[in-house]
Amino acid sequence: MLNKKVPTIKEIAKKLNISVSTVSRALHDHPSIGLSTRERVKNLAAELGYEPNQTAIFFKQGRTHTIGVVLPFLIEDFFAGAISGIEEIAKAQKYNVLIGQSNDDIEREKDIITAMKNQRVDGIIVSMSKHTKNLDHFKALEKYGIPVVFFDRVPSSSDFNKVAFDMPQGTYEAISFLMEKGHRRIGIINGPKEMKSSKERTDTYMSVMQKKRLKIDLQLVAYCDLTPDGTATALESLMSLKQPPTAILAVHDYVVLDAIQYLKTKKIRNNKDIFFVSYANLPITKYLENPPMASIEQYPTRQGAKAAEILLSLIDNGDQPPQNILIEGTLVVHKKS
Amino acid sequence: MLNKKVPTIKEIAKKLNISVSTVSRALHDHPSIGLSTRERVKNLAAELGYEPNQTAIFFKQGRTHTIGVVLPFLIEDFFAGAISGIEEIAKAQKYNVLIGQSNDDIEREKDIITAMKNQRVDGIIVSMSKHTKNLDHFKALEKYGIPVVFFDRVPSSSDFNKVAFDMPQGTYEAISFLMEKGHRRIGIINGPKEMKSSKERTDTYMSVMQKKRLKIDLQLVAYCDLTPDGTATALESLMSLKQPPTAILAVHDYVVLDAIQYLKTKKIRNNKDIFFVSYANLPITKYLENPPMASIEQYPTRQGAKAAEILLSLIDNGDQPPQNILIEGTLVVHKKS
């Protein structure tokens, strides 16, 4: 549907028998415009319901006051929270937020980036697709002067601005907590192996175990694809060890929920035979009769907000040395366990 | 950050000693351009990394290939799901999605609408703020030829396009289910009184009760503000009746979860002393030891997708008589109860 006829400064100028530049200046309270003229212009503008055509302004200014956000799945709690944080910061500075979800598909991610580039968004915030290794499509944005800030799923290279969860800190807290509760044989159910965060989690786990002088046993490290079945398989591999773990650190609350369901079929009892700590701190766990011991809050909204702040400062102040921000987690302990 | 220098068709034209219109046409595979010219243009464009400037195209065409989405809270499961559906449909037709959250604040809602109007989005999808009564800011979009489709929180007037949950159908199913299970005294904990959906739910409840020839008792109707405390108060008012209900229909799964928590403190047992059915069908309930009886799936993604489909057809085909779509819910029964 084509836009109907809509007032422009040209029309206002004609009706008032003055020039468009005078109208433009009057509307912007330019000091060199006489009071009476300004009044007349503003009154007529209001009467006609004039609103500036932003597409013209964007085009002319070469900037769009819009930031793009690219992430895998809008529907995941974490990302929804992150967007909420981004939107909050953006709105406060009169920026618009354009969203694209990659569905963890590299091609889609590239397409979204290209579209955003062509639309001349002023900057982009990205949480990468699970499979993204090649970063060329992000580097291409440099040429267009479009700054990029990554969050959560960030590249390894220190050449990029990024905001992410402080995995070592959070994991340290989690393992310390388990040790305080007397656990020495601590297993881990990690996310998909191809994800950088999984490797990071394993590395951290190992270094913390070492620092705590706990015995490291590679058999205690399992990976899963985050599905109930994958969780069951991973769990099975841990629990069928000659010396199974007494506690497990899991990549996500949902994995623990699935794990507990599975264990019920095996008559293994949560918080008795085995204990869980995980990441996410979903609000729902507080409604469980027998919740996992604790979960690590990762502050998605805060991560999004921080990414947006960095991006906006990049937009306003131009290039700066890349920042690498870590957001600390908080271990939230459930009930008495 | 200002955009760095970026190739334009003008440059390509100059380097090739041809006119910009030829370049433009060659890039669009216009039939009247010779093969060799087209090749030369495309090769150079690729070499320079040329990408069309969409802001210029938007400006010139008077349309932006962008749809705006205005909703209260991005972070709520329902709305996150809806956006996901919208985004899916939009992407398939090469439309961008611009998001704004109103935080249930009318002024913010108006500001967002104005901004989107000025940006000349091609259409807008809205779930209204809780307090919005006056619809002038939506009507103002007509003048700009910007179609609007409401979803979930929709106006009463039939002048607007809208997609919403089929409250009568869903509520009928829920109450029928409770009756099949033998309940005759069925209470209801509704959402905030000022919300249209609350009134709708009550009305439906009453008419279903009537149709089923159950006794209607206004004392069985309570309202809550969706907080745990509000839920407790509403519940208290029902349970302290001389004849308390044996089953309760609640506005949302979260309300039931809060209700169950509260009842524990009173030694009232879920699925024994009282039974619950609610709306939302949150995935989490399947992890509960003792879940509420059933929940009504409202298909947020489907609602969003449907709204987007209608909007896009409005954009493509121009004005049409307003549609009023109801999305049927599905009663999902939990375990054996």
Place this chain on the structure above:
DNA sequence: CTGTTAGCGCATTCAT
């Protein structure tokens, strides 16, 4: 098959 030109709405520079 290709070139020339106008114009979308606006901010802005240069004149006056």
Place this chain on the structure above:
DNA sequence: ATGAATGCGCTAACAG
């Protein structure tokens, strides 16, 4: 204090 003129990048009408 105001006007005239320019140009952002692109498409399309018109001209050859």
